[in-house]
Amino acid sequence: MGKFDAVIIGAGAAGMFCAAMAGQAGSRVLLIDNGKKPGRKILMSGGGRCNFTNLYIEPAAYLSQNPHFCKSALARYTQWDFIDMVSKHGIAWHEKTLGQLFCDDSAQQIVDMLVAECEKGQVITRLRSEVLGIERDENGYAIQLNGDTVQAAKLVIATGGLSMPGLGATPFGYKIAEQFGLKVLPTRAGLVPFTLHKPLLEQLQVLSGVSVPSVITAENGVSFRESLLFTHRGLSGPAVLQLSSYWQPGEFVSVNLLPDTDLDELLNEQRNAHPNQSLKNTLGMVLPKRLVECLQQLGQIPDVTLKQLNTRQQSELTDTLQNWRVQPNGTEGYRTAEVTLGGVDTKELSSRTMEARNVPGLYFIGEVMDVSGWLGGYNFQWAWSSAWACAQDLAGE
Ligand code: FAD
Incomplete structure (x- = not known):
């Protein structure tokens, strides 16, 4: 049985970024996804050029039952921090309109950047993996995969929302939240x-x-x-x-x-x-x-x-x-929606770390929770900011 400091389920925007940041801070991280490649939504995003953030990120551009929840994470890891990382990777970008930043070339560059950052953090990635069950005991979490079971002190759910089932979206995150007694607010299609x-x-x-x-x-x-x-x-x-x-x-x-x-x-x-x-x-x-x-x-x-x-x-x-x-x-519903509104109730989570208040070591990041942004790079920024806040805590910083 493999042992990890943290297992992150979902190798999308939030999961990859969190894995990279926690790995680079010294955590031994396993990143799991059900798809055959990571970051599938990133590749489709922004018409293939990924609108990766917005110059005018502000809490008012997010919908949530608790409009204050997103403030801390957005302030601690900002659009400028992400732009800095993109620029360090030599990815050329431009503002299209209303502060929306796109890659000049291709969304693949953002996925490649995240993969490189994960490699730098020595993250182990397992694709095409189904999670069959999760149990919690005094050592943390036992995650049963098709094939074997892995053990982790901390578990991060980054499985996104329900939009675009063709790109691997599942209600997995909501089910895990419910398994551990966390409230999930009703979901519906947004940006549709x-x-x-x-x-x-x-x-x-x-x-x-x-x-x-x-x-x-x-x-x-x-x-x-x-x-x-x-x-x-x-x-x-x-x-x-x-x-x-x-x-x-x-x-x-x-x-x-x-x-x-x-x-x-x-x-x-x-x-x-x-x-x-x-x-x-x-x-x-x-x-x-x-x-x-x-x-x-x-x-x-x-x-x-x-x-x-x-x-x-x-x-x-x-x-x-x-x-x-x-x-x-x-x-048109989830088939074409860019986001899912609703999800894991933010009342259940710490806005500083994304950890469940009553379930030590269990975290939710990205779109799976009840925070959804406007069109224009706001949703990816939430993925980066919430992932970063979580990664700091995983690494004990
Ligand atoms: P995701 O990126 O959806 O990642 C979730 C991951 O979890 C996926 O890789 C999935 O395969 C995996 N997963 C799901 N269930 C399981 C399971 N049971 N077991 C294992 N793995 C699982 N936002 C912007 O800001 N700018 C844009 O340009 C933009 N364009 C978009 C275009 C499209 C077509 C769509 C659908 C969305 C777009 N969005 C955009 C929204 C943005 O993609 C999401 O908000 C963002 O990807 C959410 O990140 P996440 O990591 O929470 O979830």
Whole structure:
């Protein structure tokens, strides 16, 4: 039976980073994953370029029942610390938009960096491994694997959430939490496209692929200003993904398709200059033509010239374009979600070490717990920061 100071289950972002940091601090670490390669989500992330952190990391960008929980770890291992590591490995990166940092080249570089850091920490990695059972006794944890049983003083669960089952996601972490009596908050898909009810979906089919800058607002008042993308299933794009984490089934969302335009001013100016110009052509100056045509066919944009447009029509038009109320049918679910909301209740964990308060030596890091970030590198930063906090404790620092 192999004996380790720490066994870490899940060789994703949090698990690999924690293993590397604890190993380099002197712990004898075993890292286990059910997949045939480590960091599978990292490889898929950011369109293959991995949006590995964000310049503007702040606790307000995280959803959790306890909004204060993430503060300590984010402050102790920051985006600047991770950027420093990426740069030391000679990985070139750039800011795409809104502080989002991507590799210039490939997400593989981040996985290679983590593998190299694990090697530096003499971490032993076992891939394609199923954990069949875990028991705790006075020596720590006995982890039964397919083949043998390993013993560790400390056990770290880094098995992530439920999103993208095709990439190895399992409810393993939640089951272990429950086995040891920790509360798990209900989970649901986050950062996920909306689906639409049939009549509306069919009406908007022709818009599939059209993207517009927008401000989209949830019923609780949270709003995001980013682009919205019409898809053949419903609505997507960064604005929608962000908002989906704040949306509850049955609620409406309100969309401003012209966040940068004073519509009344535009219409009044154009009417003075070109009274015979069609409303459709005027709106085509500020909106994609396909969108204007579709809305006209649906009767949402009257087929009139500017001088024919009456006050009531103008105010209805402003409402349609700047306060379009949509009731999503649902979301695309875990199949395409970037994160899982909910998970191991942070009340059960120390925000300084990620250790379970009532189960000595048992830790949860990364997405498995009830901390989820916005789109844009926030989730990886949580993986790095929570992993680092845990690694310090594993190594007794
Ligand atoms: P994961 O990275 O999911 O790692 C969990 C690991 O545990 C996996 O390797 C899995 O195989 C393993 N595992 C699961 N169950 C078991 C088991 N029973 N036994 C053994 N091993 C198990 N976030 C960003 O910040 N920026 C991005 O650009 C970004 N892009 C994304 C793109 C996609 C397509 C997806 C799905 C997510 C993206 N995210 C992004 C979110 C980010 O990937 C996750 O928040 C992050 O990977 C969470 O890290 P983690 O280590 O907690 O979990």
